[in-house]
Amino acid sequence: MQDNIEAVLALMRYIYDHIMYAELNTKSDYCQVCGFDGEIQVVEEDGKLVWECPHCHNRDQAKMNVARRTCGYIGTQYWNQGRTEEIKDRVLHL
Numbered sequence: 001m002q003d004n005i006e007a008v009l010a011l012m013r014y015i016y017d018h019i020m021y022a023e024l025n026t027k028s029d030y031c032q033v034c035g036f037d038g039e040i041q042v043v044e045e046d047g048k049l050v051w052e053c054p055h056c057h058n059r060d061q062a063k064m065n066v067a068r069r070t071c072g073y074i075g076t077q078y079w080n081q082g083r084t085e086e087i088k089d090r091v092l093h094l
């Protein structure tokens with residue numbers, strides 16, 4: 001969608017005209033190691049879920065910024081394994 005501004009605007013217009021309360025959540029994570037700007041991935045490491053830059057494979061949480069909507073708010077802290085699993089299982093609709 002980030003490369004299809006026309007579709008984003010059409011979606012926002014539809015929301016305004018028909019729903020009135022909806023939003024678009026974007027993945028604007030940032031890897032401080034390589035400068036990647038996009039979606040940091042959740043991967044499994046020895047039975048534990050960890051965050052990983054898809055570009056340079058950095059897994060150091062102190063060297064990345066991740067934001068996700070949880071419980072109605074955008075959070076930038078790291079979450080427990082249960083919430084991380086729920087985030088990993090989310091379905092992208094658009």
Ligand SMILES: [Zn+2]
Nearest residue numbers: 031034053056
């Ligand atoms: Zn990276």
